[in-house]
Amino acid sequence: MTEHVLQMDDVTKTFGSGRTEVRALKKTSLDVNRGEVIAIIGPSGSGKSTLLTIAGGLQGPTGGEVRIAGERITELGEKDRSKVRLEHVGFILQSSNLVPFLTVSDQLKLLDKVKKGNMKKDERDGLLEELGITKLAKKYPNDLSGGERQRVAIAKALYSNPSLLLADEPTASLDSDRAFEVMKLLKSAAVKKNAATIVVTHDTRLTDYVDKVYKMVDGVLHLEADKGGAEPLEEGRTDFLEKGGNEDGI
Amino acid sequence: MFLAWREIRQNKLRFALVTAVLLLVSYLVFFLSGLASGLAGLNREAVDKWQADGIYLTDESDKSLTQSMMEADLADEVEADEAAVLAQTNLIADNGDVKSGVALFGIRPDEFIMPEPTEGNGFSEEFEVIASDSLKEEGFSIGDELDLSGSEETLTITGFTDEARFNAAPVLYMNLDDFEKVRPGAAALAQQDEIAGQEEQSGMVNAIVVRGAQPGDVPEDLEYMESETFIENLPGYTEQNLTLTFMIYFLFAISAAVVAIFLYVLTVQKISMFGVMKAQGISSAYLSRSVIAQTFILAVIGVLIGFGLTVLTGQFLPAAVPVSFDYGMMAIYGAVLIVVAILGALVSVWTIVKIDPLEAISG
Numbered sequence: 001m002t003e004h005v006l007q008m009d010d011v012t013k014t015f016g017s018g019r020t021e022v023r024a025l026k027k028t029s030l031d032v033n034r035g036e037v038i039a040i041i042g043p044s045g046s047g048k049s050t051l052l053t054i055a056g057g058l059q060g061p062t063g064g065e066v067r068i069a070g071e072r073i074t075e076l077g078e079k080d081r082s083k084v085r086l087e088h089v090g091f092i093l094q095s096s097n098l099v100p101f102l103t104v105s106d107q108l109k110l111l112d113k114v115k116k117g118n119m120k121k122d123e124r125d126g127l128l129e130e131l132g133i134t135k136l137a138k139k140y141p142n143d144l145s146g147g148e149r150q151r152v153a154i155a156k157a158l159y160s161n162p163s164l165l166l167a168d169e170p171t172a173s174l175d176s177d178r179a180f181e182v183m184k185l186l187k188s189a190a191v192k193k194n195a196a197t198i199v200v201t202h203d204t205r206l207t208d209y210v211d212k213v214y215k216m217v218d219g220v221l222h223l224e225a226d227k228g229g230a231e232p233l234e235e236g237r238t239d240f241l242e243k244g245g246n247e248d249g250i
Numbered sequence: 251m252f253l254a255w256r257e258i259r260q261n262k263l264r265f266a267l268v269t270a271v272l273l274l275v276s277y278l279v280f281f282l283s284g285l286a287s288g289l290a291g292l293n294r295e296a297v298d299k300w301q302a303d304g305i306y307l308t309d310e311s312d313k314s315l316t317q318s319m320m321e322a323d324l325a326d327e328v329e330a331d332e333a334a335v336l337a338q339t340n341l342i343a344d345n346g347d348v349k350s351g352v353a354l355f356g357i358r359p360d361e362f363i364m365p366e367p368t369e370g371n372g373f374s375e376e377f378e379v380i381a382s383d384s385l386k387e388e389g390f391s392i393g394d395e396l397d398l399s400g401s402e403e404t405l406t407i408t409g410f411t412d413e414a415r416f417n418a419a420p421v422l423y424m425n426l427d428d429f430e431k432v433r434p435g436a437a438a439l440a441q442q443d444e445i446a447g448q449e450e451q452s453g454m455v456n457a458i459v460v461r462g463a464q465p466g467d468v469p470e471d472l473e474y475m476e477s478e479t480f481i482e483n484l485p486g487y488t489e490q491n492l493t494l495t496f497m498i499y500f501l502f503a504i505s506a507a508v509v510a511i512f513l514y515v516l517t518v519q520k521i522s523m524f525g526v527m528k529a530q531g532i533s534s535a536y537l538s539r540s541v542i543a544q545t546f547i548l549a550v551i552g553v554l555i556g557f558g559l560t561v562l563t564g565q566f567l568p569a570a571v572p573v574s575f576d577y578g579m580m581a582i583y584g585a586v587l588i589v590v591a592i593l594g595a596l597v598s599v600w601t602i603v604k605i606d607p608l609e610a611i612s613g
């Protein structure tokens with residue numbers, strides 16, 4: 001066994017064939033550890049979502065191998081991958097992934113209906129407290145602001161104690177103040193829950209809160225910055241973090 | 251049930267509409283079934299009241315009572331615990347105010363098909379009859395003198411009895427001995443007999459009704475059939491029943507289709523929500539069960555209200571509407587409606603199973 005929650009080895013993804021062929025992902029390898037938070041930035045259409053959905057077992061790669069918590073999901077059918085997702089993966093999406101007819105507390109209760117081993121009551125209350133949504137427990141998603149909804153989405157994703165937390169542009173629908181706030185909460189909650197976390201964003205300012213920054217360009221993933229301290233920062237790369245909005249593809 | 255209930259509570263109007271459709275369909279089904287059993291009763295209740303096992307007709311009659319003619323003495327030859335002779339003719343009875351088409355039954359008062367009067371007395375004098383109590387509503391009463399079509403004689407009503415309609419006509423029971431004199435064409439027959447010099451003329455009946463039949467050895471020229479077979483061969487009976495039954499079956503098909511369409515539309519609206527849940531790892535089976543549970547809840551509510559409305563409407567119907575509720579049958583139809591609604595929900599289940607969580611996520 002390894003401490004890597006996510007291991008991707010030489011993963012490729014090609015859509016279509018012949019003239020319409022799109023190589024969305026070229027040979028990509030990526031490992032993420034427990035408690036580690038990484039960001040993937042890059043222009044629109046560069047393959048970020050493709051990478052994330054393959055990492056979460058929502059689609060299979062064309063080549064290479066993916067392991068979640070040591071299990072080779074590349075060989076599993078949809079039913080078993082669904083089980084792996086339920087057991088190990090939490091998703092946070094761009095727009096709210098909440099069920100419109102459930103209150104905030106019922107959103108979490110739904111997970112109790114389908115899975116054992118979710119958070120205990122005091123642990124859950126702590127999480128809601130930390131995300132500042134304790135008072136929203138009885139409200140429906142429609143009555144929440146965008147920022148509140150994303151915080152609930154984070155709570156929902158973490159509630160099932162996932163070992164892998166995947167967020168695809170979780171702040172895209174928020175203004176920048178809210179975006180910073182949500183990002184900060186996401187990071188601290190994920191670290192506290194010891195989940196391996198990948199955040200896809202095209203907002204480079206948000207990467208202040210992560211351990212490593214990867215950049216995706218045309219299906220190729222580079223390490224941009226490693227602030228974890230173990231590896232030295234690659235020279236000439238850190239200034240990218242200050243560059244601002246010109247990576248914004250959307 | 252968790253998702254099912256909460257969604258219904260949050261979207262009351264939407265689900266009230268589905269329930270309303272099921273309610274109306276079940277109302278119609280229950281009503282038609284009431285009408286079917288009411289109309290059936292109109293045809294058969296006199297026969298049912300005899301509690302007979304079977305009936306003998308002549309084999310040339312092709313199971314038609316009016317076409318069957320036999321000697322009353324044959325009753326001694328049939329093998330059964332009890333046998334009763336029955337002569338029958340249809341005619342119009344007129345009490346001076348109202349006319350009504352009736353079935354006149356000639357019977358022997360000591361045999362088992364003799365009815366108990368529920369009001370008034372049985373017949374003792376010549377030309378007295380016990381009448382079906384349905385004639386009361388038409389304006390007949392005890393003591394009425396009835397002029398008959400095709401006969402010079404008059405009959406007197408001495409009592410009423412319940413459950414006495416045969417082939418949609420109210421029954422008049424009278425003594426077989428007198429019946430001979432009223433049977434249309436009796437006068438002509440009597441003349442013929444005089445010419446032919448026959449003495450034993452009073453002895454022709456249409457059928458022999460039996461209980462505890464051992465129809466192994468059927469007398470020559472006779473044919474034995476069970477009461478049910480006899481009823482099914484009453485003119486128009488089977489056709490009428492089939493018509494109503496077909497209508498009910500069509501309603502089942504219609505409700506399946508309506509529920510299928512309604513739920514499908516609701517499901518399609520929720521595809522991205524289901525997709526997100528599936529991405530989370532919530533199984534198609536769980537989501538499908540939720541849709542089925544929802545359908546079940548709505549169908550049960552709809553059918554129960556439909557049932558209540560039917561019973562309520564039944565209280566206010568004029569007696570002329572031949573509705574009678576067979577609760578056992580209604581329970582079966584209600585259950586079928588629920589099953590049929592759930593079959594309609596399978597379209598949605600199929601839709602859910604096919605949702606690709608990836609599409610919902612990358613939407």
Ligand SMILES: Nc1ncnc2c1ncn2[C@@H]1O[C@H](COP(=O)(O)OP(=O)(O)O)[C@@H](O)[C@H]1O
Binds near residue numbers: 023024046
């Ligand atoms: N299901 C698909 N079928 C065909 N092409 C796809 C599909 N999904 C993504 N692509 C293509 O793959 C490339 C990468 O897409 P995506 O991963 O969504 O980029 P990003 O999330 O970085 O904006 C794009 O060119 C996109 O058109």
Ligand SMILES: [Mg+2]
Binds near residue numbers: 048050
């Ligand atoms: Mg994307």
